[in-house]
Amino acid sequence: MSQEIENQVKLLEAQLKQLQERQAKDQVSIIVFSGDLDKVLAAMIIATGARAMDMEVKMFFTFWGTSMLRDKNKTAKGKDFMSKMFGMMLPKGSTKLKLSKMNMGGMGTDMMKNLMKKKHVASLEELIETAGELGVEINICQMSMDLMGFKKEEMIDYPHLKYVGVGTYLSDADESRVQLFI
């Protein structure tokens, strides 16, 4: 009888350990798919806010989102024709992103930026810098980089930047209590 109880306790202990290992961390995982200024702003505000709340933050930039991470002052050599075309057509860095609505040929975006300054809302560039100071991790989808023809040497100098695949995102999201797709 006591042997049976002992076995049961062992089984329960093992199951409890398994459950504990599966428990989500105090972590936010954000996919940034969009390259629209307004959406990326929202993502960066959530990311910096989460660090203030002592939550770990893992951002995964993919597709149009990767444009935000281009450095306007850097160029990469040895690109093929299509990569050059993409490079020219896509926004070169955070300052070149446009609003998803009311862009009006760039006028709306400029108006919004002025309004943000007037109302003391941090600019996207300031938010990226703050995110770096606070330890927000930025992962860039390597496949998107290849697809858009972006090279590592033309991306921003960010202290916590990595080039990863979907497996990294999934593993981060799996461990996160909050997951967002922007």
Added chain:
Amino acid sequence: MTTEELKALSVDKLVDARGTACPGPLLAAKKAVADVQAGQVMEIISSDEGTKSDIPKWCKKMGYEYFGDIEEDGIIRLFLKK
């Protein structure tokens, strides 16, 4: 705490986040609280309405004791103990 009790508190660290919009006050509070010893009182001044909801939730998350706020002319003063 009542407004009178809050006003009577001796504040060890003052964070003036007036003029900054979300997430400014929260980031300012987070930065400043690093210099505060456990048991000390911190006051945050904000002109952003959202701070009134954010700081109590932040305190709960961080395990700080939230005392309350005083609002005068659109300026919010929030008090907490680390």
